[in-house]
Amino acid sequence: MSTEGTILLTFFLLVVLILGRVPIFLSLGIAGIVGIYLIRGLIGLSQAPLSIIAQLANFTLVAVPLYILLGEILFNTGVGPDLYEAAHRWLYRIPGGLAIASIFAAAIFGAMCGVSIAGVAVIGIIAVPEMLKRGYDRSLAAGSVTASGALAMLIPPSILFILYASVSKTSVGQLFIGGIIPGIFLAITMALYVLMRVMLNPTLAPLPDEKFSWSEKLIALKRLWPPLVLIILILGSIYTGFCTPTEAAAVACVGALVIAHFIYHSLTWDNLKSIFSASTRTSASILIILACAFIFSQFLTYTRVPDRVSEFCTKLPWPPYAVILLIMLIYVFMGMLIDAASITIISTPIFLPAIEALGYDPLWFGIILVMNMEMAVITPPVGLNLYTMKSIIPELSLEEILRGALPYVFIEFAVLIPFIFYPELALWLPKMMK
Numbered sequence: 001m002s003t004e005g006t007i008l009l010t011f012f013l014l015v016v017l018i019l020g021r022v023p024i025f026l027s028l029g030i031a032g033i034v035g036i037y038l039i040r041g042l043i044g045l046s047q048a049p050l051s052i053i054a055q056l057a058n059f060t061l062v063a064v065p066l067y068i069l070l071g072e073i074l075f076n077t078g079v080g081p082d083l084y085e086a087a088h089r090w091l092y093r094i095p096g097g098l099a100i101a102s103i104f105a106a107a108i109f110g111a112m113c114g115v116s117i118a119g120v121a122v123i124g125i126i127a128v129p130e131m132l133k134r135g136y137d138r139s140l141a142a143g144s145v146t147a148s149g150a151l152a153m154l155i156p157p158s159i160l161f162i163l164y165a166s167v168s169k170t171s172v173g174q175l176f177i178g179g180i181i182p183g184i185f186l187a188i189t190m191a192l193y194v195l196m197r198v199m200l201n202p203t204l205a206p207l208p209d210e211k212f213s214w215s216e217k218l219i220a221l222k223r224l225w226p227p228l229v230l231i232i233l234i235l236g237s238i239y240t241g242f243c244t245p246t247e248a249a250a251v252a253c254v255g256a257l258v259i260a261h262f263i264y265h266s267l268t269w270d271n272l273k274s275i276f277s278a279s280t281r282t283s284a285s286i287l288i289i290l291a292c293a294f295i296f297s298q299f300l301t302y303t304r305v306p307d308r309v310s311e312f313c314t315k316l317p318w319p320p321y322a323v324i325l326l327i328m329l330i331y332v333f334m335g336m337l338i339d340a341a342s343i344t345i346i347s348t349p350i351f352l353p354a355i356e357a358l359g360y361d362p363l364w365f366g367i368i369l370v371m372n373m374e375m376a377v378i379t380p381p382v383g384l385n386l387y388t389m390k391s392i393i394p395e396l397s398l399e400e401i402l403r404g405a406l407p408y409v410f411i412e413f414a415v416l417i418p419f420i421f422y423p424e425l426a427l428w429l430p431k432m433m434k
Contacts, residue, residue, distance in 0.1 A: 010035035032295035065283035066249035071113035080122030096198035099144035110152030120149030143404020155183035313354040335376025
């Protein structure tokens with residue numbers, strides 16, 4: 001069989017397996033093994049295990065289970081309620097204030113753990129019932145939390161940035177810095193959307209009767225020192241060069257355990273078992289996908305697929321930004337069918353050579369890729385944030401959740417556009433921190 005025929009057959013097999021709801025790691029592994037066997041035979045297959053071991057023996061990847069562990073620890077503390085309460089007390093008189101408070105609380109929570117579903121669960125379980133109790137539109141309440149939970153994927157620390165860095169050999173620290181401006185910009189844009197929508201239709205979010213004094217507002221701020229300490233531990237230690245991102249994750253886990261035990265008194269033996277069990281399951285699921293993705297990447301290398309894609313993109317009679325827009329639209333479609341972590345691992349080796357051939361910075365591509373992946377977690381049928389919201393607030397229907405989250409897909413793509421046309425928007429801060 002020709003190389004082109006093998007490529008088509010292997011990709012067809014991968015698509016069939018994914019559409020057949022075969023777990024993504026098995027789909028990648030089976031398709032990769034079949035492709036390697038057809039190209040290199042048994043000799044190629046014998047080299048695959050060595051490739052997996054070499055790729056997984058990466059110090060950067062140690063950060064993945066550590067940040068997942070950090071998210072699980074924070075999920076079992078009172079950090080989320082404190083963040084939401086502080087934001088609520090300062091924003092309650094603004095139209096849609098509770099929804100806006102949820103967005104900023106989710107953004108700050110994302111700056112601690114980097115796990116989107118954790119942000120949805122922690123903020124949503126407090127914020128959505130409060131909004132529903134005060135007469136907020138059900139879709140508005142659900143959508144504001146479901147979408148803003150995805151900010152954890154972009155605002156550092158971000159697990160997707162770590163996965164992208166492990167495949168692209170880009171600096172994790174630089175990616176973290178690059179995610180700050182887009183993350184803040186997106187959070188503010190989401191809040192402005194809620195504000196304008198409620199101003200146009202005040203019945204969506206009635207203003208509360210309650211009032212908070214200045215002393216009550218300041219007391220709420222005082223409760224924010226634990227999350228601020230964690231953010232400083234993570235980001236401050238990375239940006240000052242005191243710790244690598246992996247070392248910062250370890251320091252933050254220790255800090256979170258201390259805060260959980262001595263400040264919130266939420267650590268019991270049962271909680272610890274639950275924390276470590278959930279962290280192990282999530283970490284194992286990501287790392288096994290990564291291992292099988294390396295098998296598939298080996299097949300891509302043997303068949304020069306990245307080089308072929310690069311040559312195709314550079315020969316298109318289009319300006320470079322049009323090619324980037326096409327790639328971003330492909331990502332939107334992929335995000336409807338595959339989870340964000342898998343897309344990042346699979347697609348980076350394919351598209352990155354084309355991005356570099358077009359003259360773009362791999363650091364910039366990693367930033368806009370993760371911005372795009374925020375849409376993946378709120379679009380059906382695979383949007384994990386949608387199902388997380390449904391699991392924590394069962395009285396909401398999936399239709400209501402989806403109706404509330406869908407406008408944010410367009411908001412996120414609209415925010416993505418200027419970062420595509422003006423790469424310096426994402427790159428100026430990392431360049432300043434060098």
